[in-house]
Amino acid sequence: MSTTSTAAEGDLEGRIRDYLAGKLGAGSSLALRDVQRIAVGWSHETWLFDATWTDGAGTHTEGYCLRRDPGNALLRELSDLGVQYKVLLGLAGTDVPAPRAYFFEDDPAILGAPFLVMEKVPGVCPSPWGRQGRQFYAEAAARGVLPLSFTDALIALHTCDWRSAGLDFLGVPGAGNDFCRREVATWKSLIEQAEFDVDPILTDTIGWLEANAPATDARPWALVHGAYRTGNVLVHNDRVSAILDWETPVIGDPLYDVAYVLSELNREGTELLSNLVDRDTFISRYEAGTGIEIDLSVCDYYHVLYAMRSAAFWMSASGLFSTGRNPDLRLARTAWSVPVVLNQAARRLGY
Amino acid sequence: MLSEDELLGRMAQILRRDIGPSVEDGFAKTQAFMAGVILEKLSGQLRHAAVHDRDDRADAARLGTELGGALGPDDGEALRAAVATVARAVEDPDVAVGPALNELVRQLYAERDRLGGERFTALLQRTRRTLRARLDRQLEYSA
Numbered sequence: 001m002s003t004t005s006t007a008a009e010g011d012l013e014g015r016i017r018d019y020l021a022g023k024l025g026a027g028s029s030l031a032l033r034d035v036q037r038i039a040v041g042w043s044h045e046t047w048l049f050d051a052t053w054t055d056g057a058g059t060h061t062e063g064y065c066l067r068r069d070p071g072n073a074l075l076r077e078l079s080d081l082g083v084q085y086k087v088l089l090g091l092a093g094t095d096v097p098a099p100r101a102y103f104f105e106d107d108p109a110i111l112g113a114p115f116l117v118m119e120k121v122p123g124v125c126p127s128p129w130g131r132q133g134r135q136f137y138a139e140a141a142a143r144g145v146l147p148l149s150f151t152d153a154l155i156a157l158h159t160c161d162w163r164s165a166g167l168d169f170l171g172v173p174g175a176g177n178d179f180c181r182r183e184v185a186t187w188k189s190l191i192e193q194a195e196f197d198v199d200p201i202l203t204d205t206i207g208w209l210e211a212n213a214p215a216t217d218a219r220p221w222a223l224v225h226g227a228y229r230t231g232n233v234l235v236h237n238d239r240v241s242a243i244l245d246w247e248t249p250v251i252g253d254p255l256y257d258v259a260y261v262l263s264e265l266n267r268e269g270t271e272l273l274s275n276l277v278d279r280d281t282f283i284s285r286y287e288a289g290t291g292i293e294i295d296l297s298v299c300d301y302y303h304v305l306y307a308m309r310s311a312a313f314w315m316s317a318s319g320l321f322s323t324g325r326n327p328d329l330r331l332a333r334t335a336w337s338v339p340v341v342l343n344q345a346a347r348r349l350g351y
Numbered sequence: 352m353l354s355e356d357e358l359l360g361r362m363a364q365i366l367r368r369d370i371g372p373s374v375e376d377g378f379a380k381t382q383a384f385m386a387g388v389i390l391e392k393l394s395g396q397l398r399h400a401a402v403h404d405r406d407d408r409a410d411a412a413r414l415g416t417e418l419g420g421a422l423g424p425d426d427g428e429a430l431r432a433a434v435a436t437v438a439r440a441v442e443d444p445d446v447a448v449g450p451a452l453n454e455l456v457r458q459l460y461a462e463r464d465r466l467g468g469e470r471f472t473a474l475l476q477r478t479r480r481t482l483r484a485r486l487d488r489q490l491e492y493s494a
Contacts, residue, residue: 200452201482204475207460329385336392339486339493346486351479 015111016047016066023103026053043075043247044068048120063120065099069113072325075316077193078186079247081116082106083170087246088118090165095156096223097121097242123236125244128229128275134268137230137275145238147277148285153233153240154261155289158222158254167223170251179221179252180213183305190312194319199338205308205345214298222254229266230274258286258294259302265310265344300348307345314338356398363390395492403488407448411440414481418455418474427465430458452482 013035021030030053038046044067052061069081081104088101100119108114126133140146162168173179188206191198225232226248234242250256260266261282266274273282283294318335320326353361366387374380415438422431433455440446456478463471 197447197450198453199449200456200478201486203453203456203460204479204482207456211460211463329382329389333385333389333392336493339489343486343490343494346479346483349479351476351483 012111016049017051019105019110020051020064020117021053024051024053026051026055029054043079043245044081044116045070050120063122064102065118065120066115067118068111068115071113072320075190075247075313077190077316081114083249084246085116086169087167087249090162090167091160094160094165096160097153097156097240098246099242099244121234121236121242123234123241125231125234128231128266129268133231134270134275137272138270140235140238141272141276141278143238146235146240147272147281149239150230150233150274150276151282151285152289153243154225154228154257155286157225157228157243158257158290158292160223162221162223162251165223167249168251170223170249172221172251173217175217176215177213179216179250179256180301180305181210183250183252183256184209184213184308187305187309187312190316194312194315195323196315196319199311199342201342201346202308202311205304205311205342205349208349209301209305209308212301214301216253216255216298219253219255219292221251224250224252224254224256226250226257226260228257228260230276253298254290254292255295255298256302259299260306262299263303263306265306265341304345304348307341307348310341311338311345314341356394359390359394359397363387363394366390392492399488399491403491404448406488407485408440408446410481410484411437411446411448411452412442414438414452414455414478415440417477421470421474427458427462430455430462433458448485452478452485456482 013032017030017032020032021027024030030051033050033052035047035049038048047066047068048063049066050061050063052059054060067081067084085101085104088098091098092100099121101116102119103117104115105111106114124136126136128134128137137146162170171182173182184206191202191206225243225246227245228243232243232245233240234244261273261277262279268275271279273279287293314334314337317331318333318338321328321331322335364387366383371380371383371387374383415434415436418434419431419438422434433451436446436451437448437455440448440451456475459466459471459475459478466474
């Protein structure tokens with residue numbers, strides 16, 4: 001996992017220490033070690049560190065992950081750390097592998113922006129887009145354990161009782177095609193906020209999605225992650241130790257996640273889903289584990305939706321740069337990714 | 352003297368080959384490489400810009416002419432106006448092809464019910480041929 005120097009965050013580190021000391025009742029004994037700012041990812045800023053403190057019960061060491069909302073990150077319009085905190089709290093009593101959430105603060109006076117503190121779960125999260133990441137997942141695929149764990153984590157997610165977990169605050173879709181129409185509307189709004197000329201192929205794609213939204217209420221609604229793939233799960237000892245990046249969770253059709261796993265968007269140069277899982281193995285294990293039959297025609301609809309989402313994502317990213325809200329050149333480069341995902345949408349629409 | 356696209360291409364090469372590898376800080380190194388990638392894309396876009404613009408306009412004008420012939424006074428005014436704008440893409444340099452095509456697609460969907468399924472599909476399919484060709488040109492430097 002790539003990290004950046006934390007020298008520039010020295011003051012922030014002191015403020016994190018003071019905050020945690022207060023929350024943990026640790027006073028001046030609390031020290032932070034191995035503070036790392038994670039450089040991958042374009043959404044919320046993320047720090048990992050260990051905290052050690054002494055109290056009447058002895059000396060304690062705990063690992064923490066802190067995510068801060070810089071206010072200019074990707075998907076800022078759709079993602080809220082307060083929502084992530086509530087989702088993680090809800091998942092604590094379920095079989096879904098996810099970090100435990102500890103604290104959420106909305107007050108920017110504390111660390112300069114809202115932030116979330118959660119458990120530092122052991123594991124690594126190689127990016128599937130790089131050479132090393134692809135090699136990591138190829139080797140894991142050959143050993144055979146991680147592909148099953150990756151599938152099982154999705155099964156745990158889609159079979160968890162989200163109502164009992166208190167996650168219905170995310171909004172429960174209505175009957176018929178309401179779930180699909182909601183998702184299209186959500187991502188369409190992101191496109192409208194991007195302040196870009198909209199490509200006619202994207203307009204065609206949105207028009208097609210709105211006109212062809214399938215009814216998806218025959219299956220029970222599930223907690224849907226919204227971006228379930230390698231790179232968004234933490235891996236420890238060949239198993240998924242935590243599902244990460246809870247930026248776009250919704251209550252809805254579980255096949256929405258399944259389609260993302262099946263998608264060509266998430267594999268490069270391999271037939272393995274998400275660079276990891278054999279398609280037939282995934283489908284049979286998922287269906288057996290959830291009792292949900294995978295309707296590939298619905299997944300085809302979601303593939304078009306994901307192409308539209310990708311275009312919205314890249315437009316939003318390059319918009320952050322072009323409007324001066326975020327100086328990261330990686331964002332500027334994404335303007336040239338839009339035609340690439342529009343090509344996928346066009347092919348799906350038959351042209 | 353180097354052309355603009357050659358200059359950008361040369362700068363991209365230097366950023367990726369010489370400057371990027373010598374930067375120690377991880378974030379700055381990534382930014383240097385990314386600057387190289389962006390200049391490379393820009394170089395390609397600039398190199399193709401004149402030919403692509405000419406072809407985009409010619410394709411759009413053909414589309415506008417064909418669709419104009421398929422529409423009548425009973426069809427929506429906004430749709431007919433969008434088609435007329437696209438048809439002027441060659442003669443009028445002020446017509447921005449992308450937004451004009453986008454408005455055409457938007458109006459096609461808005462008029463879908465009035466056009467009826469068969470006509471809508473035929474007009475959209477013809478429009479998609481133009482969009483496909485335009486996208487293929489963009490992919491020459493984007494992909």
